[in-house]
Amino acid sequence: MRSAGDFVADNIQSMPFSGIRKFFDVAKEIEGVISLGVGEPDFPTPWRIREEAIYQLEQGNTIYTSNAGLIELRQAISAYMRDRFAMRYSPLSEIIATVGASEGIDIAMRALINPGDEILLVEPCFVSYKPCIVMAGGVPIVISAKAENDFRITPEDLEGKITERTKAILMAYPSNPTGAIMGRSDLEKIAEVLRNKDIVVLSDEIYAELTYGASHASIAQIPGMAGKTVVLSGFSKAYSMTGWRLGYACGPEDIITAMLKIHQYILMCAPTVSQYAGIEALKNGAKDVESMRKDYDGRRRIMVNGFRQMGLDCFEPKGAFYVFPCIKSTGLSSEEFCIKLLHEEKVAVVPGSAFGECGEGFIRCSYAYSVDALKEALGRISRFLEKLRLPLVK
Amino acid sequence: MANLREDLLALIERNSRLTPEDLAERLGVSMEEVAAELGLMVDEQIICGYHTLINWDKTSKEFVTALIEVKVTPQHGMGFDKIAQRIYLFDEVKAVYLMSGGFDLTVVIEGDNIKEVAYFISNKLAPMESVLSTATHFVLKKYKDHGIVLELPKKPDERMIISP
Structure with missing residues (x-):
């Protein structure tokens, strides 16, 4: 007889749990941990958004919406993309409301990939990209973003990886875990490489609202690119709406239609109450976003200064809510560093290696925490480093 | 300059105990600039006093x-x-x-x-x-004063310790 596990499909059996989860299992057993480990905002969803959702619940607006989402929501997304980023999408045919940007990534992969198609992805990156590619039957090809390029990708990085099997490139700026952004001129160089190639761009722009000192640029803004770029975004980070599970995909009609086909069979529609909340967020939430962004910006500076004062190389992140300091000078691997830090000073940070091999030698520290918590954690990390360095001094 | 003023005021309006060091770090400017700007705003009576919000x-x-x-x-x-x-x-x-x-x-x-x-x-x-x-x-x-809810129940951070 086969055991239950033998029934699990080969590609799922061979797929590891994410490095983050492994680390979580260790961290949750330790009491009194200060965590810099989360990938979600610390603010509650702004009240105006919650209040709108309560109203919609009271009204009993709890039925399925159309597969692509409420037309009012798609119109609001369309207006937002136009006014905020000068990008134009038809609410009727070029936008779907998804269950978080995560669903968008999944259905985009499934809509595009024929078995064996190569999908380029930029690491270090969000943990689910690679598995989504593999589950859709694609072959992930990693482009390593380098610290010396401020974790941006260069045309050379890209050209070296393109083959005749390349179907798409998945990139995410502002970046989780590095906090890197790519400006308009950086993206133009990438667009130049892609201009005459049949390669689709999947651009995860979930952190678009959280940039500091530079406004967000999308590759879809560059002439000629909108027709082959799918922009994936959502409400989780900008409006602090992680648990609402609401995102959206905007792109050329043919690809969006294909994604909609999958979406209608697997999910029917994004959560209805969340969709109403999303309309309120887009129409009236800009001030709330700006106030949260300013708060993050202050904390970002505290973190970068803190790590630099400890003598660690810390690239200045211009987006998202993470810093990604280099810990190579300690002689420890990312994972050793994080485990030791967790046991000795009870601070949870995530090993850079959880986001791809090229994240080795770095740690991801989230600053979606109160300033007091950040300062306490920085103090502990500093003490930890002093202890590490002590034997070297003798 | 106009921005520094507004940014400073927004921060100290919420927490007047932030030191010039704290303010300088959060806004990415020097402590001297912060101190000078605060001094000017006191002189110009833009900053008229520092209160404690008490329930x-x-x-x-x-x-x-x-x-x-x-x-x-x-x-x-x-x-x-x-x-x-x-x-x-x-x-x-x-x-x-x-x-x-x-x-x-x-x-x-x-x-x-x-x-x-x-x-x-x-x-x-x-x-x-x-x-x-x-x-x-x-x-x-009084339920709310100066933008602060006076009896806001403290909610523990229930987020997972680590998430992607």
Whole structure:
């Protein structure tokens, strides 16, 4: 007889749990941990958004919406993309409301990939990209973003990886875990490489609202690119709406239609109450976003200064809510560093290696925490480093 | 410069205990710049004082707050300013606003008890020559003040320790 596990499909059996989860299992057993480990905002969803959702619940607006989402929501997304980023999408045919940007990534992969198609992805990156590619039957090809390029990708990085099997490139700026952004001129160089190639761009722009000192640029803004770029975004980070599970995909009609086909069979529609909340967020939430962004910006500076004062190389992140300091000078691997830090000073940070091999030698520290918590954690990390360095001094 | 001013004010309006070091770090400017700008704003009376927001209901101190709607006759050449001044110079008057709408001045006063407030209104405020009428409302409970909910239940951070 086969055991239950033998029934699990080969590609799922061979797929590891994410490095983050492994680390979580260790961290949750330790009491009194200060965590810099989360990938979600610390603010509650702004009240105006919650209040709108309560109203919609009271009204009993709890039925399925159309597969692509409420037309009012798609119109609001369309207006937002136009006014905020000068990008134009038809609410009727070029936008779907998804269950978080995560669903968008999944259905985009499934809509595009024929078995064996190569999908380029930029690491270090969000943990689910690679598995989504593999589950859709694609072959992930990693482009390593380098610290010396401020974790941006260069045309050379890209050209070296393109083959005749390349179907798409998945990139995410502002970046989780590095906090890197790519400006308009950086993206133009990438667009130049892609201009005459049949390669689709999947651009995860979930952190678009959280940039500091530079406004967000999308590759879809560059002439000629909108027709082959799918922009994936959502409400989780900008409006602090992680648990609402609401995102959206905007792109050329043919690809969006294909994604909609999958979406209608697997999910029917994004959560209805969340969709109403999303309309309120887009129409009236800009001030709330700006106030949260300013708060993050202050904390970002505290973190970068803190790590630099400890003598660690810390690239200045211009987006998202993470810093990604280099810990190579300690002689420890990312994972050793994080485990030791967790046991000795009870601070949870995530090993850079959880986001791809090229994240080795770095740690991801989230600053979606109160300033007091950040300062306490920085103090502990500093003490930890002093202890590490002590034997070297003798 | 205009931005630094606004950013500084936004931060200290919420927490006036932030030191120039804290402010400089959060705004990415030097401590000298912060100190200079704060000094200027004190000189220019943009920064008029530093308060502590206290929920007095949780202390044993007993006092009452009244909000009085006052109708007055404006004076030639002075508008409402002169009568407003005569009112706001009393120590028990905590705030005075010129209003649009059905009355002219909102006067917030505090006293140890209702009797004291009543005395002030009937013996000081109402008899003033330019005061036409008063309507007094006592504050029963403060829920939110200066943008801060006073009895916000503390919610523990229930986020997972680590998430992608």
